[in-house]
Amino acid sequence: MTKNICSKTDVPGWIVLLVFITGFIFAYAAFLHEIINKPVATLLETGLAVLLLGGSIFVVLVIKCSNDSIHELHAVAEREKHNAVHDALTGLPNRKFCFEQIDNRIQESAPFSVILFDVVHFKQINDAMGHFSGDQLLIQIGQRLQTELSGDDKIFRVGGDEFVILTSCAEYGAGSNLVERLDSAMSQRFNLGEFQVSSRVVFGLSTFPFDAESNDLLIKCADIAMYHAKRNGQLMAFYNEDMNVGAKYQLEISSRIQCALEKEEFQLYYQPLIDAHTSLAVAFEAVIRWQDSNGKNISPNDFIPIAERSNQVHNITMWVLDQAEKDLLSLIELGIRLPVHVNLSAKDLSSNLLFSRLEKMLSDNPSFENLIGLEITETMAIDRVLELNPLINQIKRLGIKISLDDFGTGYSSLSLLRDLPVDQIKIDRSFLSTASKTDSTRSIVENTIALAHGLGYSVVAEGVQDLDTLHFLRSRGCDIIQGYLFCPALPLHEVINWVNNHEEEQTHIRRA
Numbered sequence: 001m002t003k004n005i006c007s008k009t010d011v012p013g014w015i016v017l018l019v020f021i022t023g024f025i026f027a028y029a030a031f032l033h034e035i036i037n038k039p040v041a042t043l044l045e046t047g048l049a050v051l052l053l054g055g056s057i058f059v060v061l062v063i064k065c066s067n068d069s070i071h072e073l074h075a076v077a078e079r080e081k082h083n084a085v086h087d088a089l090t091g092l093p094n095r096k097f098c099f100e101q102i103d104n105r106i107q108e109s110a111p112f113s114v115i116l117f118d119v120v121h122f123k124q125i126n127d128a129m130g131h132f133s134g135d136q137l138l139i140q141i142g143q144r145l146q147t148e149l150s151g152d153d154k155i156f157r158v159g160g161d162e163f164v165i166l167t168s169c170a171e172y173g174a175g176s177n178l179v180e181r182l183d184s185a186m187s188q189r190f191n192l193g194e195f196q197v198s199s200r201v202v203f204g205l206s207t208f209p210f211d212a213e214s215n216d217l218l219i220k221c222a223d224i225a226m227y228h229a230k231r232n233g234q235l236m237a238f239y240n241e242d243m244n245v246g247a248k249y250q251l252e253i254s255s256r257i258q259c260a261l262e263k264e265e266f267q268l269y270y271q272p273l274i275d276a277h278t279s280l281a282v283a284f285e286a287v288i289r290w291q292d293s294n295g296k297n298i299s300p301n302d303f304i305p306i307a308e309r310s311n312q313v314h315n316i317t318m319w320v321l322d323q324a325e326k327d328l329l330s331l332i333e334l335g336i337r338l339p340v341h342v343n344l345s346a347k348d349l350s351s352n353l354l355f356s357r358l359e360k361m362l363s364d365n366p367s368f369e370n371l372i373g374l375e376i377t378e379t380m381a382i383d384r385v386l387e388l389n390p391l392i393n394q395i396k397r398l399g400i401k402i403s404l405d406d407f408g409t410g411y412s413s414l415s416l417l418r419d420l421p422v423d424q425i426k427i428d429r430s431f432l433s434t435a436s437k438t439d440s441t442r443s444i445v446e447n448t449i450a451l452a453h454g455l456g457y458s459v460v461a462e463g464v465q466d467l468d469t470l471h472f473l474r475s476r477g478c479d480i481i482q483g484y485l486f487c488p489a490l491p492l493h494e495v496i497n498w499v500n501n502h503e504e505e506q507t508h509i510r511r512a
Helices: 004-010 012-037 043-084 095-108 122-129 131-146 172-186 215-231 240-261 302-307 314-334 353-366 376-383 387-398 411-418 439-454 468-475 492-512
Strands: 112-119 154-161 162-167 190-192 195-197 201-207 236-238 266-277 281-291 339-342 372-379 402-409 424-427 460-463
Touching: 004 122, 004 240, 095 154, 095 162, 095 201, 095 215, 095 492, 112 122, 112 131, 112 172, 112 215, 122 131, 122 195, 131 154, 131 162, 131 172, 131 190, 131 195, 162 172, 172 201, 172 236, 190 201, 215 236, 240 302, 240 314, 240 439, 281 302, 281 353, 281 492, 302 314, 314 353, 314 492, 353 372, 353 387, 372 424, 376 402, 387 402, 424 439, 439 468
Parallel strands: 201 236, 281 339, 339 372, 372 402, 402 424, 424 460
Antiparallel strands: 112 162, 112 201, 154 162, 190 195, 266 281
16 A cells, blocks of 8 residues: 555655554564564564554554545546546536647647637527526537547537537548538437527638647637628538738737727718608618727728727727717707618627616707617627617616617517517518519518518518618518618718708699
8 A cells, every 4th residue: 555655645743653564574574583483482472563563553543544535645646637627517517728739749740720609699599598408418429529520539628509519620631521521410409307498509620730830819719700701601611811811900909999089080871761651751770980099990890899809899889979969959950850760789788888878868958759769780689689678678767769779680589579578670682682572572562561460560661772671671561761862871961951851842742
């Protein structure tokens, strides 16, 4: 046992003890031999023999207890060593181990690929089914994809719903084949107790030594590639330098947003919403525009997602509400009492300040009653349907109308109409470009209008640009039209002139 202990510890004392115990055993054996060979043993000799026997038993017990303790400590140390480099939930190697393995492969100098992926709409699954189901999904994804790997390929959970695979597949074809095999494995439903759910992932790939030569840069390049694939609706993307240019552009825009707010480079434009039957303006949608100090226009499609990722979108929304408040006062002074709709970001709905700001705006301006509207996108609502209901009801109690924007672009529109307490839906422009020409699209629009009306919602058609589409929408009972056919988004003073001129034109038409 002492030899066992020595093999598990480097403490010199145990080696010294081993020498003494060995000597003690030989001495006791020799003494015992002498006593046995004597015809008569004295009382002293018998006592010494008993004492030495008891001492040897005591030493054996001490060594056994020490051996057991050291074995237990060794097992604890091994478990802690394992836990330090493995994920507690899935049992997969963790981020720390992943970086160590990347470093080891870099030292070997052989080409390899880093595949980064995360679970699409994972937050929605967590919110809708509970965190236990979300955890079970992560465990099953790890187990299922691990069985698809071979050789030295390894899978790691690096945080949240993000995973990394290290693979020797360093060529485009081999990497693509592996990803397709992984995607095929993901196509089978996951059993989450009472739920049977489908889930998918999006992959980003980077390769050593072609894309980067350090662990953090390889992960970063794979991350950039993954988000590129997400933005373009692709299963996977291989990193290239052009993506890095895009990442630098995002960093540049992110660093300029606060400065743009301070320098008042943002402007609000207003696009009228037109009654489909009277052709009169019934509301405005506030649309943000950014023209920098060099006169360059930066699209909201570029800077709003960047602001969301850099946690600056709330500042933009607060500026929009401040400016809309000023502009609405100007409209009221001119006798134009039309509601102004403000677009919200998903991050705005996570902030407690939104409700406080809206409440203050209405208490400071009693004349704003029924003149403020908020627009949330369908995708945003899908991701947070369980959380949104209390907030929406709270906002509606202030007298604010809620519109569900880009309706039809998500994948659970009907359940949203049932579950969300909105007042209005806005049919996405992608359905209207062919609504008067394609039977399937026409049928979707017709049924959407009928369903919304059946639930008591008004319907806005976005992006209307031609008379054929207008006539089709009117004939199907659409309530409100928005688009270039009537008016683009304009600065405040221009939209005021447009409203006044348009009302005069419509008055003349009705009189004629």
